[in-house]
Amino acid sequence: MTDTEEMLETVPTGVPLSAADLAAAIDACLRCLQTCTTCANADLAEDDIAEMGVCARLCINCADVCDVTARLLSRPAQWDEFVVHRLLEACVRSCQNSAEECARHAHHHRHCAICEKVCRACAKACGDLLEDEAFEQLRKLAGA
Amino acid sequence: MTDTEEMLETVPTGVPLSAADLAAAIDACLRCLQTCTTCANADLAEDDIAEMGVCARLCINCADVCDVTARLLSRPAQWDEFVVHRLLEACVRSCQNSAEECARHAHHHRHCAICEKVCRACAKACGDLLEDEAFEQLRKLAGA
Amino acid sequence: MTDTEEMLETVPTGVPLSAADLAAAIDACLRCLQTCTTCANADLAEDDIAEMGVCARLCINCADVCDVTARLLSRPAQWDEFVVHRLLEACVRSCQNSAEECARHAHHHRHCAICEKVCRACAKACGDLLEDEAFEQLRKLAGA
Amino acid sequence: MTDTEEMLETVPTGVPLSAADLAAAIDACLRCLQTCTTCANADLAEDDIAEMGVCARLCINCADVCDVTARLLSRPAQWDEFVVHRLLEACVRSCQNSAEECARHAHHHRHCAICEKVCRACAKACGDLLEDEAFEQLRKLAGA
Numbered sequence: 001m002t003d004t005e006e007m008l009e010t011v012p013t014g015v016p017l018s019a020a021d022l023a024a025a026i027d028a029c030l031r032c033l034q035t036c037t038t039c040a041n042a043d044l045a046e047d048d049i050a051e052m053g054v055c056a057r058l059c060i061n062c063a064d065v066c067d068v069t070a071r072l073l074s075r076p077a078q079w080d081e082f083v084v085h086r087l088l089e090a091c092v093r094s095c096q097n098s099a100e101e102c103a104r105h106a107h108h109h110r111h112c113a114i115c116e117k118v119c120r121a122c123a124k125a126c127g128d129l130l131e132d133e134a135f136e137q138l139r140k141l142a143g144a
Numbered sequence: 145m146t147d148t149e150e151m152l153e154t155v156p157t158g159v160p161l162s163a164a165d166l167a168a169a170i171d172a173c174l175r176c177l178q179t180c181t182t183c184a185n186a187d188l189a190e191d192d193i194a195e196m197g198v199c200a201r202l203c204i205n206c207a208d209v210c211d212v213t214a215r216l217l218s219r220p221a222q223w224d225e226f227v228v229h230r231l232l233e234a235c236v237r238s239c240q241n242s243a244e245e246c247a248r249h250a251h252h253h254r255h256c257a258i259c260e261k262v263c264r265a266c267a268k269a270c271g272d273l274l275e276d277e278a279f280e281q282l283r284k285l286a287g288a
Numbered sequence: 289m290t291d292t293e294e295m296l297e298t299v300p301t302g303v304p305l306s307a308a309d310l311a312a313a314i315d316a317c318l319r320c321l322q323t324c325t326t327c328a329n330a331d332l333a334e335d336d337i338a339e340m341g342v343c344a345r346l347c348i349n350c351a352d353v354c355d356v357t358a359r360l361l362s363r364p365a366q367w368d369e370f371v372v373h374r375l376l377e378a379c380v381r382s383c384q385n386s387a388e389e390c391a392r393h394a395h396h397h398r399h400c401a402i403c404e405k406v407c408r409a410c411a412k413a414c415g416d417l418l419e420d421e422a423f424e425q426l427r428k429l430a431g432a
Numbered sequence: 433m434t435d436t437e438e439m440l441e442t443v444p445t446g447v448p449l450s451a452a453d454l455a456a457a458i459d460a461c462l463r464c465l466q467t468c469t470t471c472a473n474a475d476l477a478e479d480d481i482a483e484m485g486v487c488a489r490l491c492i493n494c495a496d497v498c499d500v501t502a503r504l505l506s507r508p509a510q511w512d513e514f515v516v517h518r519l520l521e522a523c524v525r526s527c528q529n530s531a532e533e534c535a536r537h538a539h540h541h542r543h544c545a546i547c548e549k550v551c552r553a554c555a556k557a558c559g560d561l562l563e564d565e566a567f568e569q570l571r572k573l574a575g576a
Contacts, residue, residue, distance in 0.1 A: 003463060003546060007470040010543040012477045030462045031435060037506040038439040040348070044332075044341040045444045045509035053332040057222035060328070060348065065227065067499065068212040074469040077477035078201035080241060083209065083234045090230035097224055111442040114435060142286060147319060147402060151326040154399040156333045174318045175291060181362040182295040184492070188476075188485040189300045189365035197476040204472070204492065211355065218325040221333035255298040258291060345510035353515065356500040366489035368529060371497065374522035378515045385512060430574060 002027065004074075013077040017134040021125075022073060028125035029070035029091065032118050036063040036098060039115040046109065055101045055112065062098040065091050066122060073129075085138050088126045095123035146171065148218075157221040161278040165269075166217060172269035173214035173235065176262050180207040180242060183259040190253065199245045199256065206242040209235050210266060217273075229282050232270045239267035290315065292362075301365040305422040309413075310361060316413035317358035317379065320406050324351040324386060327403040334397065343389045347403065350386040353379050354410060361417075373426050376414045383411035434459065436506075445509045449566040453557075454505055460557035461502035461523065464550050468495040468530060471547040478541065487533045487544065494530040497523050498554060505561075517570050520558045527555035 001009075005023035008015050015022060036059040043052035043059070069091040072084055099119035106113035145153075149167035152159050159166060180203040187196035187203070213235040216228055243263035250257035289297075293311035296303050303310060324347040331340035331347070357379040360372055387407035394401035433441075437455035440447050447454060468491040475484035475491070501523040504516055531551035538545035 003550060004466055004470075007467055007474075007543055007546055010541070010546070011470065011474045012479075026466060030466060034436055034458060034462060034502065034506055035439055037503055038436075038443065038508075041345065041507040041509045042439075042443045044345050047444075049338050049341050053337050054222070056344070057219065057329065057332050061216060061219060061222060061224070061227070063503075064212050064215050065231075068208050070466065071208050071469055071495075072205060074466055075201065075205060075473040076470075077473045078198070078205060080205070080237060083205070083237050083241075086230040086234035086237075087209075090227045090234070093224060093227050093230075097227075109442070111439055114439055114442070118435060147406060148322055148326075151323055151330075151399055151402055154397070154402070155326065155330045156335075170322060174322060178292055178314060178318060178358065178362055179295055181359055182292075182299065182364075185363040185365045185489065186295075186299045188489050191300075193485050194481050197481050200488070201473065201476050207359075214322065215325055215351075218322055219329040220326075221329045253298070255295055258295055258298070262291060342510070345507065349504060349507060349510060349512070349515070352500050352503050353519075356496050359496050360493060363489065363493060366486070366493060368493070368525060371493070371522045371525050371529075374518040374525075375497075378518040378522070381512060381515050381518075385515075 008076060011076050015076045016079050016081070017129065017132040021129055021132065022076070025088075025125040025129045026070050026073045028122040029066040029073070032095060032122035033063050033066040033070065035115045035118040036060070036066065039102065039111045042109070042111040052105065055098075055105060058094075058098045058101050059115065062094040062119065065094040069126065081134065081138065085130065085135050088130050091126045092123045092130070095119040095126070099123065152220060155220050159220045160223050160225070161273065161276040165273055165276065166220070169232075169269040169273045170214050170217045172266040173210040173217070176239060176266035177207050177210040177214065179259045179262040180204070180210065183246065183255045186253070186255040196249065199242075199249060202238075202242045202245050203259065206238040206263065209238040213270065225278065225282065229274065229279050232274050235270045236267045236274070239263040239270070243267065296364060299364050303364045304367050304369070305417065305420040309417055309420065310364070313376075313413040313417045314358050314361045316410040317354040317361070320354040320383060320410035321351050321358065323403045323406040324348070324354065327390065327399045330397070330399040340393065343386075343393060343400065346382075346386045346389050350382040350407065353382040357414065369422065369426065373418065373423050376418050379414045380411045380418070383407040383414070387411065440508060443508050447508045448511050448513070449561065449564040453561055453564065454508070457520075457557040457561045458502050458505045460554040461498040461505070464527060464554035465495050465498040465502065467547045467550040468492070468498065471534065471543045474541070474543040484537065487530075487537060490526075490530045490533050491547065494526040494551065497526040501558065513566065513570065517562065517567050520562050523558045524555045524562070527551040527558070531555065
């Protein structure tokens with residue numbers, strides 16, 4: 001059990017979905033915040049910066065969305081199912097956007113190769129959480 | 145025209161929806177970030193802290209969601225309609241949650257009275273933006 | 289009196305320095321967070337992006353430092369003089385860095401001209417706060 | 433080598449101090465952001481919330497300072513030695529404050545016991561970085 005999962009287990013109100021899955025999503029968001037922040041910084045120092053503007057812009061956005069998602073997921077004692085659901089959706093999409101753009105540069109920029117991998121892992125962890133039965137009602141409302 | 149709107153007008157890609165409405169939503173989010181941050185801090189210093197825990201928890205969440213919403217809205221040159229839409233939805237709900245709880249304490253805590261007002265203004269500004277025709281496709285998909 | 293100053297006045301512990309100066313610094317930081325965020329976004333969409341990399345990198349840093357400074361300054365009920373002092377120093381420097389780089393591009397990029405102005409105002413507001421007698425002890429320790 | 437260290441090694445400008453130490457500090461800040469965020473949330477859901485207000489307030493501040501420190505440290509391509517130094521100092525102090533308060537509650541709140549441990553690790557990692565020779569000039573100026 002990681003520190004994150006152990007912390008979640010201590011919250012007196014309990015956790016509204018699987019603590020292991022929740023911890024995995026939080027840790028994936030924090031990793032992605034780190035990777036996207038450095039990837040954007042490296043993009044802007046590359047000789048081919050003119051090709052890297054989109055990547056930097058996407059990674060900057062992704063870092064911010066991962067940050068707030070990690071923060072909200074870390075507060076199970078004041079859970080608003082709708083807010084968390086919307087943030088997870090925004091996070092999955094932001095990570096997919098960054099991963100796709102990083103993939104285009106992965107062969108010549110090592111930071112993009114790593115960032116693509118970390119973004120995909122974060123999209124997967126947050127996507128898995130969206131499948132939790134806690135969100136079933138919201139999925140029904142969306143006709144999904 | 146405010147600094148925010150003037151800044152948005154300078155972005156070379158243009159702004160994907162009304163710059164005035166967008167600037168109003170950004171400024172409302174920044175005001176709400178400030179007010180919620182101080183309201184939560186004050187809650188935890190009140191003699192009746194035992195009654196103020198929910199308010200503090202909601203305002204802490206609201207501040208973080210307003211912060212990321214202001215950041216993403218401030219970056220029109222890399223707009224992902226879906227991400228922005230989901231953040232706006234999360235922001236409207238977070239502001240409503242804080243406003244409703246603050247309303248319960250507004251008669252005896254002045255910070256809650258101000259915070260309620262600012263949260264309602266932010267929910268309104270972000271809700272107005274969600275009505276923009278830029279999001280029509282997403283509204284149709286949701287069957288709304 | 290602004291909302292920010294009025295909020296600060298409601299905190300039951302009181303405010304450890306001038307509420308008006310404190311509110312001015314908070315509001316300047318929030319304005320600077322907005323301006324720097326949009327300036328960096330616009331930089332990366334300009335045709336001369338190769339010339340704008342340093343500006344984008346500085347403005348991204350400045351936005352983050354202004355954000356955390358606004359947050360900590362907004363919590364007078366748990367003031368750590370040393371932490372606030374160090375953040376203010378980091379904020380003044382970050383704003384100066386962005387202002388100087390933006391000044392180099394102000395004649396051909398309108399976002400840089402506005403951003404320079406807003407960064408200088410934030411450096412001034414935070415610098416004024418550092419002169420408050422609340423920080424006298426820390427100034428003496430630094431031999432300043 | 434962790435993802436963080438590997439990312440730092442890819443930045444074209446190089447890293448102005450030991451990449452391993454820098455990565456350790458970044459990862460410690462991200463862990464501390466998580467732990468402090470959940471600790472504050474749990475504090476406000478405890479039956480003895482009246483005793484936990486100081487802990488929550490300190491952990492909320494610590495989370496924000498760790499967040500911005502992790503972000504700035506993750507951007508070696510636009511390093512301002514002075515800004516990084518001041519953030520590291522603010523971060524060490526914030527972590528010490530949280531650790532000391534959490535220690536008072538560690539015997540009866542498991543989240544405080546974990547949070548104390550993680551805060552001390554973060555204070556250590558950031559303190560180690562402050563000892564790097566890159567900051568020698570700043571240490572001399574401070575007469576330390």
